[in-house]
Amino acid sequence: MFEANDPNSIQLTADGQLRHFLTTEGLPRELLIEILDTADSFVDMGEQQVKKVPLLRGKTVANLFFENSTRTLSTFELAAKRLSADVLNLNINTSSTKKGETLKDTLMTLQAMHSDMFVVRHADSGAAHFIAQHVTPNVAVINAGDGRHAHPTQAMLDMLTIRRHKGEFAPLKVAIVGDILHSRVARSQIHALRTLGVHEIRVIAPKTLLPRHIEALGVKVYTEMASGLRDVDVIMMLRLQKERMQSALLPSEAEFYKLYGLNRDKLAYAKPDAVVMHPGPINRGVEIESEVADGPRSLILDQVTNGIAVRMAVMSKAMSGQLSQRAATDNASREA
Amino acid sequence: MNILISGGRVIDPAQSLDQITDLYISQGEICAIGAAPEGFHADEVINADGQIVCPGLIDLCTTLREPGQTRKGTIASETAAAAAGGITTLVVTPDTSPIVETAAVAELIQDRAADIGFARVLPMGALTQGLQGEQLAPLHGLASSGCIAFTNLRRPFGNSQILLRCLEYAATHDLLVVFQAQDEALAANGCMHDDTTSTRLGLNGIPEAAETIEVSRCLLLVEQTGVRAHFGQLSCERSVRMIEAARERGLQVSADVAIQNLLLTDESVNGFNSAYHVQPPLRSQLDRAGLRQGLVTGTISAICSDHQPHDPIAKQAPFAATEPGMSGLETLLPLSLQLVEQQLLELPQLIESLTIAPALILGLDAGTLEVGSQADICVFDPAAEWTVSEESLRSAGKNTPFLGQTLKGQVKATLMDGRIVFRR
Numbered sequence: 001m002f003e004a005n006d007p008n009s010i011q012l013t014a015d016g017q018l019r020h021f022l023t024t025e026g027l028p029r030e031l032l033i034e035i036l037d038t039a040d041s042f043v044d045m046g047e048q049q050v051k052k053v054p055l056l057r058g059k060t061v062a063n064l065f066f067e068n069s070t071r072t073l074s075t076f077e078l079a080a081k082r083l084s085a086d087v088l089n090l091n092i093n094t095s096s097t098k099k100g101e102t103l104k105d106t107l108m109t110l111q112a113m114h115s116d117m118f119v120v121r122h123a124d125s126g127a128a129h130f131i132a133q134h135v136t137p138n139v140a141v142i143n144a145g146d147g148r149h150a151h152p153t154q155a156m157l158d159m160l161t162i163r164r165h166k167g168e169f170a171p172l173k174v175a176i177v178g179d180i181l182h183s184r185v186a187r188s189q190i191h192a193l194r195t196l197g198v199h200e201i202r203v204i205a206p207k208t209l210l211p212r213h214i215e216a217l218g219v220k221v222y223t224e225m226a227s228g229l230r231d232v233d234v235i236m237m238l239r240l241q242k243e244r245m246q247s248a249l250l251p252s253e254a255e256f257y258k259l260y261g262l263n264r265d266k267l268a269y270a271k272p273d274a275v276v277m278h279p280g281p282i283n284r285g286v287e288i289e290s291e292v293a294d295g296p297r298s299l300i301l302d303q304v305t306n307g308i309a310v311r312m313a314v315m316s317k318a319m320s321g322q323l324s325q326r327a328a329t330d331n332a333s334r335e336a
Numbered sequence: 337m338n339i340l341i342s343g344g345r346v347i348d349p350a351q352s353l354d355q356i357t358d359l360y361i362s363q364g365e366i367c368a369i370g371a372a373p374e375g376f377h378a379d380e381v382i383n384a385d386g387q388i389v390c391p392g393l394i395d396l397c398t399t400l401r402e403p404g405q406t407r408k409g410t411i412a413s414e415t416a417a418a419a420a421g422g423i424t425t426l427v428v429t430p431d432t433s434p435i436v437e438t439a440a441v442a443e444l445i446q447d448r449a450a451d452i453g454f455a456r457v458l459p460m461g462a463l464t465q466g467l468q469g470e471q472l473a474p475l476h477g478l479a480s481s482g483c484i485a486f487t488n489l490r491r492p493f494g495n496s497q498i499l500l501r502c503l504e505y506a507a508t509h510d511l512l513v514v515f516q517a518q519d520e521a522l523a524a525n526g527c528m529h530d531d532t533t534s535t536r537l538g539l540n541g542i543p544e545a546a547e548t549i550e551v552s553r554c555l556l557l558v559e560q561t562g563v564r565a566h567f568g569q570l571s572c573e574r575s576v577r578m579i580e581a582a583r584e585r586g587l588q589v590s591a592d593v594a595i596q597n598l599l600l601t602d603e604s605v606n607g608f609n610s611a612y613h614v615q616p617p618l619r620s621q622l623d624r625a626g627l628r629q630g631l632v633t634g635t636i637s638a639i640c641s642d643h644q645p646h647d648p649i650a651k652q653a654p655f656a657a658t659e660p661g662m663s664g665l666e667t668l669l670p671l672s673l674q675l676v677e678q679q680l681l682e683l684p685q686l687i688e689s690l691t692i693a694p695a696l697i698l699g700l701d702a703g704t705l706e707v708g709s710q711a712d713i714c715v716f717d718p719a720a721e722w723t724v725s726e727e728s729l730r731s732a733g734k735n736t737p738f739l740g741q742t743l744k745g746q747v748k749a750t751l752m753d754g755r756i757v758f759r760r
Contacts, residue, residue, distance in 0.1 A: 010607075025536070104652055124654035125538040126608035134652075147656070148538030184538055212541060216532040 010132055014328075017321035020132045020141040021314050023150040025191040032159070032195055039160050039313035043306060045082070055316045056085035062115040063089045064106070064131075065144070066122040071280065072144055072154075075304070076119045079311035088115065103127070104134060111136055117319060118142070125149035125184075138326060140318040142311075148184050154279050155188035157310040159196060161303050162234055165275055169196040175222075175229055175270075177204045177260060178238035178287055181211050181249075185279050186238055194218050204228035204260065208249040225260060229269035237262055237278040237287050253286045263289035267297070275299050337379045338362045339754065340372075344384025344715060348391060349688035350704035359389055361711040364754035368707060380756070382749050384715050390687045391703050392424025392712030392750060394694040395668065396592050396640040397568055399661065400426070400457070401732075403444065404433025409645035409732035411445065414665065415454035417731035419758035421666040422714035422747040423641075425702060426455050427694075430462040431489055437462040437473045439481035446482050454757050456712075458484040458698070460514060463502050469493040472502060476509050484698055485512040485566070490615060492520035500557050507563035512698065514566045515554050517575070518616065522546035527656040528612075529571075529602035529619040537605065539656060542617050544572045551575045555582045558589060566697050567591040569642050571616035573626020580635040590697045591635060593627050594642035595671045596662060600624075604737065610651045610658040611737035614642070628680055637693040639686075641668040645733020663733030666724075670743035673718060677744070683718075711754035720746035 011020040011027070018031060045051060061080040065073050073089060080087045092106060103122075110118065117140045120128050125147030132141040145151040159169075166172060174193055180186045180203050193201050194217075201219045203210065215221050222228030229235065240256060250256050262276065276288075276298045284290045293300060341359040346369065348354075353369070360368040360376055367373050395418070401408040418426055428445065430436035436445070442459050449457035461483035462473045469492050478486070486506060493499040506513045523546040528534050530541020551567065555578060558565040570576060570593050579591050596614060601621050604612045612618060630636040644661025651658050664671075672690060675681050681689070695703030702712060723742045726734045750758040 103654070122654065124657050126656070127654040129608045130654045146538075146654070150538065187536070187538060211535040212530050212543070213532040214535055217536065 010129065013321050013325045017324060018314070018317045019321035019325055021152055021318050022128045022132060022141065022143045023191070024152045024155050024188045024195070025150070027195065029195050029197070032156070032192060035156055035310070035313050035317060036160050036163055038317065039156070039306065039309040040164070042309035042312045046305065046308065052082050052084050054084045056080065056083035056319055059085045059116040059319060060114065061085045061087050061117045061119060061315070062110050062113075063087065063119045064092060064110070064121070065090065066092045066103075066120070066127070067145070069121060069145070072121065075307045076144060076311055079308050079315060082308070083312055083316055088113070103130070107131060107134055111139065115139060116322070117315065119144050121145045123147055137329070138322070140322040142314060142318060145184055148182055148187070150188045151184040152188045153307070153311050153314055154185050155192040156314065157303055157307040158189055158236065158277060158279075159192050160306045160310050161277060161299050164302070164306070165299060166233060169193070169198045172198045172234060173200040173202070173232040174198050174234040174236065175202040175204055175232045176236045176238065177225070177228070177262065179209045179240050179244065180205045180214060180238070181209045182241065183238050187217075189236060190217050190219055202228055202232065206250070206259070209244070225266045226269055229266060232270045233274055235262065235267070235270060235274055235276045237276065239279060239281070240283060240287055257286055261285070261287055261289065262292050264291055267292055277303055280304070337754065338377060339380045339382065339751070339756070340378035341382045341384050341389055341713065341715060344387045344389035346389045346705065347684050347687050348705040349684050350391070350692040351706055353705070354684050359705065359713070361751065361754045364711055366705055366707055366709055366711050369705065382715060387715055387717045387748055388683070389713060389715050391691040391705055392714050392752060393422050393669065393690045394425040394427075394698075394700070394703055395423050395643070395665065396427050396638055396694050396697065397594070398426045398428050398641060398643040398665065399645070400428045400432065400445065401645060402432065402448070403441070407647050408650070411448045411457065412452050413730065413732040414643070414645060415449055415452055415457065417665040417729065418455040419750045419752070420730045420747060422669050422716055422750050423665060424455055424712035424714070424750065424752045425458065425700070427458050427460060427484060427698065429489060430460050430487065431467065435462050435467055436460065436483065437465055437478070439477055442478055442481040442483050453752070453755070455752060458482070460485045460487050462486070463488040463506070463513065464493070464498070467491045469498060472505055475506055475511055479509065479511055484700070485514045487514040487516065487568070490516045490518040496553065496557070499553070500561065503557050503561040503563040507561045510564065512564045512566060514568050515550070516568050517547050517550035517554055519546045519550045522549065526617070527660070528605050529617040531602055531620055533602045533605055537608065539605070544574060544619070544623070547572045547616060548574045548578065551578055555579070555587070555589070559587055565589045569594045569597070569616055569640065570627060570630070570636065571597050571619050571623060573623045576626050576630035576635055580630070580633070583635065590637055591630070592638035592640050592694070592697070593631065593636050595639050595664065595668055596642070598624065598627055598631065598639065599671060599674060605655070608655045609737060610653070610655050611662065611735055611739070613655055613658050613660045614662055615660040631689065632680065637689060638697060639668070639672055639689045640694070641665050643731070645731050646735045648734070651735050661735065663729065663731050663736045665731055666729055667736060667738055667743065669716060669747060670745035671738070673745040711751055713751040714747060715749040716745060716747045718745050720744070722746050
């Protein structure tokens, strides 16, 4: 009766360029491929003597982390610096009860410092959308993780890692294992994998860790590893937070590990050349056995390397979308 | 003062009246319909050609923010909004600050509303002290001070024993209990309907069972105690069916629904627009269909606004961190008219659900245009279009998702006790 908001009306310019990167959901396939191609060109740069390109020279990137994460913050910082941007890192405490006021006030303050890009991590789903809706049109927003909703750069670095090892997406069967319910990573991975056209996406978890009607996102649901991992090409493990034991979601880490922890025995259900991924930091002996995490099929460290390249790609694309939009707006106002 | 409302289509479901005629008002009462009483001289004539004349609307659930949260709205601002929306009677929730659990607060609200004089305000009293679900509030005393019904809102009862005793005590004094059924643990941290949209958006869901389990428990205890009971703002199809089954067994329970739950679904939350953050949540298409069906069959007899005005800050945050509730007094009638446009209800049937039906639920002598009754009247143009905007709303709460939309149906005049309290 009333139209739902299209998430892309906010993250794309009128001519379809990226201007914010908030979610992988609904982005066109060509755009995801472009991000991967651009990222590919950045991957090897890290091994060169001079590790910088001038794409964001003279621009200021503010990393706004309302939720602590040293690793993600570091990769965004490094990515911005390799693009020659000036970087401002802010860890902002959200324990105050009036989050909304703080958030909006913080945005106003940072805007006044003439930042060109906000990289945002926040514990509330939709926080990156909220920020994108409330910043001036001159600031690009990159979602570095919002609540359980989305973590699009993580998903894209996973896609890059898959593509660099498997080539084509079309024939692949991919299994995502663990705490799907609380995972923004899983949601972003599912949207990206679907758009890139993999053959099959599976999620494997006990029912307590599966969100309602997850199958509506286009995945097959499994509750045990033997059938869930059968013949898959890619296994994407998720991190399990310790607090899940306290709310009757799981009896113990030991039982979870026994049933869903990826060890060599369970890995044998998958294809012989199946690869193993994990967004990190890993809990050895909870989600994954050390021998698998450190083994030849593990791509966990490749993911970290690719993460910097993907973040460089997304930041440069969003900035160029932002600049072309500014130019279009300037032209329009000049003509008027 | 004598007022003549001439030439309108007068619809009064209470007396099965639907005809183009004249309405005569004198000394605060309706003194005649059709022919002028002898010696009647109108001091004021309201020309209602092409318009609908019906009883003033009775809204079963409005949150007044006074006393305590006047930055969100005052009795003056919200009763003015009611008058502009054709609503002459507001049943208001006890969650003011202080809470409506003493005669003083109940009387303060009524006195202030009477002084302002835009709408009748009937407070609901707290069922338990502090709405904390532990000890009985002084129900008898509050009823003597004008509380029309008693509710614990969506706040939990300490346990089923306490709930049972509340109902027994209310039944002792023949008081009406209003349930806003929600199991607290199942709804914990939820901010929208638990379904595919919540899964996609990564927002905590409120499962249907949070409502149905509580409806089920309440129905069983209502049956045991014989208390007069009403279920406010149902959101689930299954709740409607449970209440229907209870009524078929002979239980005297009634139910209402908020207009937004009849028109919208959880899909509206796509895009994280906090204007759609409401309690109970907007649910699935199936739930919406079940609520609409319940309205047609009469299991749900009344439609309410569930008006909850907010200051802008309350809605300016990521979705889950915003405060729930929509501002709805001024959109209640035009949105309800969409149900007629959609051919779900005939116009008289719709007006019934906004006038005599809520009056009957409350046991109130109101909601009709019968000769001799108090002249609470709404005159509206069903075809007039207007655009919802911050400027066009009189409510202090501009928190409606219908901002910017053009709605059909506009109130032209509202009378309370034979006085014109709004005219456009």
